Amino acid sequence: MDSSNLAELLRAVAEGKTAPEDAARSILQEPFRRTIRAQSSGEGTADDPGVCLDNHRSLRTGMGEVVFGQGKSRRQMEAAVAGLGESGEPVLVTRLDDEDGTWLLERFPGGEHWPAAKLFISKSPSKVTGSLAGPFGADKASWPNHGEIVVVTAGSSDIPVALEAVGTLRFLGLEPGLVPDVGVAGIHRLEPHLPALSAARLLIVAAGMEGALASVLAGLVSAPLIAVPTSVGYGASFGGLSALLAMLNACAPGVAVVNIDNGFGAAALAARLLSI
Structure with missing residues (x-):
């Protein structure tokens, strides 16, 4: 849940479409529900466990969870990017080697990989003008x-x-x-x-x-x-x-x-x- 999802929920309460008690319950349970869902749907194994996502971080801190790519398996990175991106917001992945960045770009073709910075985004944020690299190219x-x-x-x-x-x-x-x-x-x-x-x-x-x-x-x-x-x-x-x-x-x-x-x-x- 991000600020736009929360605003939509509160509008539903204001318009009488959702009971205040149901909205409060949803807000309280959402972080745990998302964590359980990430664990259960990740199909992790002892050698490759799933990920636990923090979808409320942007509400608490103003900045959503960022995926630290170094040391993660491709399965874990894919699960994290897909799960964090369910709200429609772009997801940032840091510390990626070139091969993993290229692989993520194949899995999320709307994204962008910046090898020089070892970064990947699942899709361009609306607040960014142009590409992730922007004017910081080879020249x-x-x-x-x-x-x-x-x-x-x-x-x-x-x-x-x-x-x-x-x-x-x-x-x-x-x-x-x-x-x-x-x-x-x-x-x-x-x-x-x-x-x-x-x-x-x-x-x-x-x-x-x-x-x-x-x-x-x-x-x-x-x-x-x-x-x-x-x-x-x-x-x-x-x-x-x-x-x-x-x-x-x-x-x-x-x-x-x-x-x-x-x-x-x-x-x-x-x-x-x-x-x-």
Whole structure:
């Protein structure tokens, strides 16, 4: 059940078509009914159990459940996308490899797969203009560098994490900008982008290695900043742990930090902050 289904139910109560008691019962029982249905209809086995869906999440939090693709079987992903999509709303799947994304596109031909961001949507949301990738195609020179939210990367190797954030933001109806490859090894590259970065309401900064870019930017602009440490770097970066600790210890104030490689989490937090 999403907000449109709830509004329809309440209209039926207002028009006398549904008794208030029946509506209350439906609202209370729906989450459990959907969970039981998902478990019983998934035909899961001990080796491949079904999925339990949370169809009320959008009512509670404003954002529906998103399917984390990594580690799931194709059977589980298909059941999750089909079940969450019963309300007619689009479904987002993250962390997909190319083969699974192509397979999902065959199962849900109205969807869209963005391999660069490892994302899939079951159908284009009405609030998104154009494709999930939007203007962020192969021609990096044409990527917009401005928006209410601007995603910034220290290096080109951080771009996949940044694109996960970009795709999630577009799925949520936002039009972010993207400024790639402006890390501290060549900090002068930031200068042409400073007007757009200063005009943004919020920045998402993805950086690996020593993760210094987040602290640098927080000292240059007034917007709050969400730092995303990436697992990019040599051995002593410890798979992103070095960048994570550096960001947590940022000298400049106004920096919040999400988990390593969590572009999705940064985008979800950014969308919530802008909705306040």
